[in-house]
Each structure stands twice: as structure tokens, then as C-alpha cells.
Amino acid sequence: MSIITVEDLVKSYTTYKRGSGFKETLKSFFKREEIEIKAVDHISFQIKKGSICGILGPNGAGKSTTIKMLCGALYPTSGSIDVMGYSPAKDRMKYVQKIGAVFGQKSQLIWDIPPVDSFAMNKAIYGIEDAEYKRRLGEMAELFDIGEVMYKPTRVLSLGERMKCEFVMAMLHGPEIVFLDEPTIGLDVIAKAKIREVVSEMNRNGTTFILTTHDLEDVEQLAQEVIVINHGKKVFDDSLQNLKSTLGNKKIVSLSLAKAFNEEKLRSVLGDVPVIPGSNDHEILLEVDLDKQNIRDFLGSLNGIVDFKDISIKELPMETIITRIYSE
Amino acid sequence: MKYIKIYFACVKTAFAQAAAYRADFIMGSFITLLSNILFPLVTILIYANGAEFPGWNMWEVLLIQSIYSMSTGISSMLLSSVVWVTMDHIREGSFETVLLKPVSPLFFIISANFDVQSIGLFLGGVIMMVIAVVHTGIGSVLDILSFLLLFVAGIMVLCGMNLIMAAISFKWVGNSRIPEIFDSISTFGKYPLSIFPRTVQILSVIVIPVAVIGFFPASALLGRVDKEAFLALIPCVLFLCFGVWLYNKMIRLYEGVGG
Numbered sequence: 001m002s003i004i005t006v007e008d009l010v011k012s013y014t015t016y017k018r019g020s021g022f023k024e025t026l027k028s029f030f031k032r033e034e035i036e037i038k039a040v041d042h043i044s045f046q047i048k049k050g051s052i053c054g055i056l057g058p059n060g061a062g063k064s065t066t067i068k069m070l071c072g073a074l075y076p077t078s079g080s081i082d083v084m085g086y087s088p089a090k091d092r093m094k095y096v097q098k099i100g101a102v103f104g105q106k107s108q109l110i111w112d113i114p115p116v117d118s119f120a121m122n123k124a125i126y127g128i129e130d131a132e133y134k135r136r137l138g139e140m141a142e143l144f145d146i147g148e149v150m151y152k153p154t155r156v157l158s159l160g161e162r163m164k165c166e167f168v169m170a171m172l173h174g175p176e177i178v179f180l181d182e183p184t185i186g187l188d189v190i191a192k193a194k195i196r197e198v199v200s201e202m203n204r205n206g207t208t209f210i211l212t213t214h215d216l217e218d219v220e221q222l223a224q225e226v227i228v229i230n231h232g233k234k235v236f237d238d239s240l241q242n243l244k245s246t247l248g249n250k251k252i253v254s255l256s257l258a259k260a261f262n263e264e265k266l267r268s269v270l271g272d273v274p275v276i277p278g279s280n281d282h283e284i285l286l287e288v289d290l291d292k293q294n295i296r297d298f299l300g301s302l303n304g305i306v307d308f309k310d311i312s313i314k315e316l317p318m319e320t321i322i323t324r325i326y327s328e
Numbered sequence: 329m330k331y332i333k334i335y336f337a338c339v340k341t342a343f344a345q346a347a348a349y350r351a352d353f354i355m356g357s358f359i360t361l362l363s364n365i366l367f368p369l370v371t372i373l374i375y376a377n378g379a380e381f382p383g384w385n386m387w388e389v390l391l392i393q394s395i396y397s398m399s400t401g402i403s404s405m406l407l408s409s410v411v412w413v414t415m416d417h418i419r420e421g422s423f424e425t426v427l428l429k430p431v432s433p434l435f436f437i438i439s440a441n442f443d444v445q446s447i448g449l450f451l452g453g454v455i456m457m458v459i460a461v462v463h464t465g466i467g468s469v470l471d472i473l474s475f476l477l478l479f480v481a482g483i484m485v486l487c488g489m490n491l492i493m494a495a496i497s498f499k500w501v502g503n504s505r506i507p508e509i510f511d512s513i514s515t516f517g518k519y520p521l522s523i524f525p526r527t528v529q530i531l532s533v534i535v536i537p538v539a540v541i542g543f544f545p546a547s548a549l550l551g552r553v554d555k556e557a558f559l560a561l562i563p564c565v566l567f568l569c570f571g572v573w574l575y576n577k578m579i580r581l582y583e584g585v586g587g
Contacts, residue, residue, distance in 0.1 A: 011584070073427040075584045089583060097430040106422040110341060112348040117341055124337030125429050125436070127330060153348060 003049040003177065003208055004070065009079035011040040011065050039065040041232035042079070047210060047225065052203050054223035054240075055212040058319060062232040063212035067181045070210065071101050084176065097126060100175035102166050104182035107154075115150040115157075115165035119172055126173035133172065140168045143198050160191030167195065171202070178202070180211035184218055196221050216315040219243075228325060236325045247316060247324055249290040253298070256310035257282045273298075287316075334431060338439035346444035357448030364397050364452050367518075384520045387463035388550060394456035395549075396518050396542030399479060401450025403486035409441035410490055411507055415497040423582060434491075434575050467551025474548040478557065481564040482541040486514070488564075489536075491571030498578040517541035537563045 016032040040062045047053045057063045068074040069081060072088030072095050081088055086095040102108075109118045116137075123133045141147050144164040149157060157165065163183065171178060180199075184192045199209055199222055213219060219226055219240065226243045228236035236243060260281040267275065273293075276285040288298050295313070302308070316324075346353045368390055375386040414437065417423040426433045466472065493506045500506070517538040521529050532539045537560040544560065547553040 013584075068424055071424065071428060073424040073583065077584070092427065093430055093432075096428050101428050103422075103425065106420075106425055108425045108428070110345060113341060113344045117344050121337050121341045121440070124334045125431055 001049050002046040003084060004045075004047040004210070005080075005082040006046070006070075007044050007080045009040055009043045009066070009069065009081060010038065010077045011062075011069060011074065012036050012038045012077045038232050040069070040076075043229070043232075043234045044079075045227055045234065045237050047208070050203070050206055050208055051225055052199070052209040052211070052223045053225040053227065054219035055210065055227045055229060056214065056216070056219055056236075056321070057212070057229040058214055058322065061229045063214075063229055064181055066229065067101075067179050067210070067212055071099065071179055072096055097173070098175055099177045099179065100170035100173070101179040102163075102170045102181065102183050104163070104180075104185040107162070107166065108169050109154045109162065109165055111155050112153060114153055115146075115162075115169065118154070118165075118169060119150070122169060122172055128173050132174075136172055136174065137168070140171065143201060144168060144194065160187050160194075163187060163191065163195065164198075167198065171207075175207070177208045177210065180209060182213055183211060184213065184215060192218075216321065220315070228322070230322050235322065247321060250316055251288050251290060251295065252276075252314045252316060253286045253288055253302075254278070254312045254314060255284050255286065255302075255306065255308040257284065258307040258309050287320075331431070331435065334435075335439045338436075339442045341440070342442035342444055353445065356445040360445055361448040361452045364449055365456070368393050368456060381520050381523050383522060385464075387460050388546070389520065390456060391460040391464055391549065392520065392542045392546040393518050394453050394460055395479065395482075395546045397453030398450055398457065399453075399482040399486060399541050399545075400514075401446050401448075401453050403483050403490065404446035404449060405443050406483075407438050407441075407443075407487055407490050407494075408446060409443050410437055410494040411497060413437055413441050414494045418498055418582075427579075427583070433579050434572065461549075464550060466549050471548055471551045471553075474553060474558075475545050477561070478540055478545040478548050478553075481537075481561050482517070482545060484564045484568040485537050485540055488567030488569075488571035489514070491568075491575045495571070495574040495578045498582060514538045514541060517543055519543070533557075533560045534563055537567065540564055 014034055014036055017028065017035050043062075043066065055063050055066065065074065069076050070083065070088060072092040075089040083095070084098060086098075088095050109115050110121070119137060122128075128136075141150060144167065146161065146164050146168065149161045150165055150168070154162060154165070167183075184195060187195070196218070199211075203209055203222075209222070211218065211222065223240050226236065226238065226240050227234060228243075236246075273289075274287040276287065278284050288295060299311070302311075371386065371389050371393060374380070375389075380386075381389055414423075417426060426436055429436050489510050493510060496506055513536055515538075516524065516528065516532045517540070521532070521539050521543050524532070529539075533556070540557075540560050544553060544557040547557065
């Protein structure tokens with residue numbers, strides 16, 4: 001059963017062209033050229049109740065705009081959204097009572113006071129009963145391990161601690177759907193893992209999650225369904241399994257070289273492994289297909305042929321994913 | 329009932345916020361108080377040098393100014409931060425977090441940003457008023473009632489004005505000078521109306537009823553208010569309604585109604 005149905009969603013903005021430089025600025029001060037930007041361009045999708053859906057896309061793809069419309073904060077220019085029978089923007093006041101949202105870049109906690117005081121304010125706003133509030137707060141404090149942290153002023157918390165508190169803030173009223181906009185942005189590995197763990201846990205208890213991210217790892221570890229957006233258009237909408245088979249099982253090996261690299265020489269030794277030049281002479285990226293080659297053997301073979309100072313293994317970058325999907 | 333509960337919960341957090349920086353809070357209140365006590369000193373100076381506002385003795389003028397401080401104190405406590413908070417939200421694009429709350433956005437911003445420091449301003453006004461009243465005396469019970477009525481109307485004007493400024497900041501994001509315009513206009517409420525040219529008098533009674541902020545309530549308390557003062561009640565109510573309407577309208581625009 002789908003809990004969210006989006007049909008032919010469009011959001012366009014009118015902005016003004018602003019020149020750079022003094023002359024252009026002066027010109028645009030008197031006469032401004034209107035430009036219409038389609039942030040979201042005819043997108044349709046459905047999300048099943050109780051699932052975790054990842055909305056993936058590079059910066060500026062329209063992910064946040066889509067999430068804002070799903071949260072009821074923005075009216076669509078055209079098209080329709082149905083979430084649990086509500087039209088988010090039109091029935092906003094009633095609707096937001098039933099959802100939660102965490103915006104990785106925008107804090108909902110009050111800066112100068114401990115998170116627990118912010119929670120208490122939300123308790124009044126959402127009209128949460130005392131017993132229910134105590135039970136949920138206790139539960140979530142334990143789950144996130146913030147029993148002590150939440151009594152310290154928000155401003156002294158680390159980003160990871162704060163993000164955990166943001167999650168609690170968004171979920172105290174027991175929402176059926178939680179929207180996460182770049183929830184792991186800027187977090188270290190441990191904090192990311194904790195947050196992913198809790199999201200999975202809450203999902204098992206029946207909460208539906210929709211998360212936007214440009215981190216493929218978030219999606220890999222959490223989502224069952226994936227929607228990929230680029231330039232406001234939907235370019236992929238299927239299960240994670242199918243996304244993986246589209247992309248193949250690939251890793252990027254990034255090398256910092258001791259000497260400037262010689263492409264020809266590298267190619268002759270590496271064979272058909274794609275070499276992507278890095279940001280400078282001393283950096284190269286190699287795309288390894290794990291279905292064809294064992295990563296250990298690959299690293300072993302590298303050892304003999306290139307002189308590198310540093311090595312790291314990464315997921316495919318967003319841009320590559322998009323190109324791959326397009327080329328399919 | 330639900331809204332009253334939320335309001336008090338929010339005011340409680342506002343106090344907690346203010347208490348987080350004790351020195352800042354004490355300094356802030358003290359400076360607000362000081363700058364408002366210094367202002368009447370000018371009046372005292374004028375009278376001490378033999379000049380005067382015709383028809384008004386020093387204590388009567390001080391009464392006007394004390395009531396002016398009280399109304400600005402109350403309206404600041406209620407919603408002076410709305411202008412800044414709205415501007416910050418718009419500039420940083422964080423207004424969505426307000427729209428996520430299952431309450432009216434305007435109500436939420438107002439309650440979540442109760443300005444504790446303005447208590448200093450209000451209390452300063454009260455102290456000054458008590459001192460002034462000791463010297464001037466007050467009129468009948470009816471006078472006191474008219475005073476209360478006009479006093480509330482004055483607060484309505486100030487609140488309406490704050491809302492209008494906040495609403496404007498949706499469009500003119502970078503404009504931190506907007507409040508200064510109103511500050512200068514509202515200065516007219518600090519003096520006896522009779523000292524101004526006829527045009528200014530009419531403007532400050534009917535168009536932007538700043539006379540209601542200090543002058544009219546003070547005259548009412550002294551039992552010398554004109555009937556026409558009550559005429560200004562109408563624009564006062566209109567001002568507040570217009571402010572609320574405009575702010576909500578701007579929120580709708582922000583949400584992108586109708587593209």
C-alpha cells in the first residue's frame with residue numbers, strides 16, 4: 001500500500017538574472033531579466049508504507065524542494081501530492097502533526113538551551129500527553145544514547161550529538177512518516193552509523209522514512225527503494241537491488257602518488273580498469289569492478305607498479321552514478 | 329486553551345534562553361532601562377531651563393513619556409523580535425522549520441520569541457509613571473477606564489506596526505533599517521499633540537495613530553482627553569488587523585501559492 005503518491009509534480013521559481021561585476025550589477029539594478037527555473041520538473045512516484053525510500057541526486061537536483069513540498073512547507077506549482085490522504089500544503093496544520101522532519105542543515109533545537117528544554121516546547125506544541133512524552137523520551141534517549149547529552153546546552157554539543165537530538169525532536173510525537181533531508185551531512189563515521197542504526201530500528205517498528213542524500217552509502221545501508229533525481233527530473237525509481245545491478249558492484253580506489261603519473265604506462269599495466277585523472281597530477285582514481293576482480297588482488301597488483309603515498313577506497317561518486325543511469 | 333498552553337511553554341523557554349547568558353541579560357535590561365530613563369531627562373532639562381510645552385507642565389509630559397515606555401515595553405515583550413527572527417529565517421532559508429509546527433506560523437514565531445529583556449523597559453515606565461502620577465494626580469474612575477482602553481489601543485498600534493515591518497522583511501530581506509522608520513514616526517507619540525502642526529496632528533491620530541501610544545492614554549488619565557481621541561481607536565484596530573493579515577499573506581507567498 002502506498003502511503004505517498006506524487007503525480008506530475010512541478011515546482012518552478014521566478015528569479016532575476018543578476019550580473020557580476022559593477023557594470024552588470026548597475027544594469028540589473030534598473031532592469032532585471034526574469035528567468036524561470038524548474039526546480040522540480042514533472043516528477044511522479046509512489047512510496048510504500050513502512051519502507052525507507054532514498055531520494056538521491058547531486059547538489060541542486062531538486063531533492064530539497066521535493067522534500068519541502070512533501071512536508072507541506074511549499075505549494076507545488078502544479079501536480080498533486082497525497083500523503084496519508086492529506087494534501088500536505090493545503091492541510092498543513094493537521095498534516096504536520098502526523099509527520100516529522102530532520103533537516104541536516106537547519107536546526108530545530110534552540111541554540112542556547114539544553115535540547116531537553118526544546119523537547120518540552122515541542123511537547124506543548126504537539127500536545128503530547130505527559131506519560132507518552134516520558135515513555136518516548138526515555139526510549140529514544142536510550143536508543144540514541146543521549147541520556148546526559150540532552151541536558152547540556154545545544155551550543156556546546158558536537159555536530160553528531162546535536163543531530164541525534166534533532167532526530168529525537170522530530171520523532172517525539174510519534175510521527176508515521178519521517179522526512180530526512182541530508183541527515184548525515186558532515187557527520188563522522190560513528191555518528192553516521194548510530195543514526196542509521198536507529199533509523200533501521202524505528203523503521204522495523206513501522207515508521208516510514210524518506211531521506212534525501214548525495215551519499216550513496218546512506219542509501220545502500222538503509223533504503224529499500226531508491227529514486228534518483230537530476231536537474232529536477234526523475235531518472236531512476238526502483239529497488240536498491242536494481243540500482244546496484246545497474247551500477248554494478250564497483251568501488252573507486254583513490255591513489256595519491258609519490259611522482260606525477262604517466263597515463264600510458266599505467267594503462268599498459270592496469271589493462272581495462274578505467275583510470276580517472278584526479279584533481280592534480282599526483283592523484284588518480286581507479287574504478288574497480290568487484291565482480292571481475294577481487295579487491296585484495298587488485299591492491300596487491302597495484303603495489304608493484306605504482307609508487308603511492310596514500311590510498312583510499314570509496315563509493316562511486318554521484319556524478320558517475322547519474323551518467324551510468326543515463327547511459328543505460 | 330491549547331494555544332494558551334503552548335504560549336506559556338514557549339515563554340518558559342524564552343526565560344530559559346535569557347537565563348543562559350545571565351550577564352548579557354542583566355546588561356541588556358539595564359541598557360534598555362538606562363536609554364529610556366535618559367530620554368525623559370531631556371524633558372526635565374527643557375523645563376529646568378524655563379522652556380515648556382504650552383499647556384503642559386513637566387510632570388504631565390513625563391507621564392506621557394512613561395506611558396509611552398510602558399506600551400513599547402509591552403509590545404516589545406510580545407513581538408519585537410518578530411522582525412529580526414523573520415528576517416533571519418528568510419535569509420537563512422530556515423522558515424520551513426516554522427512551517428513544520430502544527431500551529432499557526434505567526435503564533436509560533438510570536439510565542440517562541442518572547443523578548444524577556446523588554447521587561448526592563450516596561451518596569452522603567454511603571455516606575456516613572458508612579459512618580460509622575462504622584463505629582464499630577466489622576467482623574468475619576470471613568471478616566472482610568474478610558475486610560476486603560478487607549479493604552480491597549482496604543483499597544484495594538486505598536487504590535488500592528490511590528491507585524492507590518494516583519495511582513496515587509498519577507499520581501500526586502502536585507503533591510504535592517506526598516507524598524508528605524510517606525511521608531512522615528514512613533515516619536516510623535518512622546519509629546520503633547522498640541523505642539524505639532526495641524527497636519528502632523530491629523531496624521532498621528534488617524535493615518536498612523538502614534539498619538540495613541542503615549543499622548544492619548546496620558547491625557548485620559550489626567551481627565552483632559554478630547555472625544556476625538558476615541559475616534560483613533562478605529563485605525564488602531566485596523567492597524568493590528570492589517571499587520572496580521574499582511575504577515576499571513578507573506579507566509580502564503582513564501583510557500584509559493586499560485587507560483
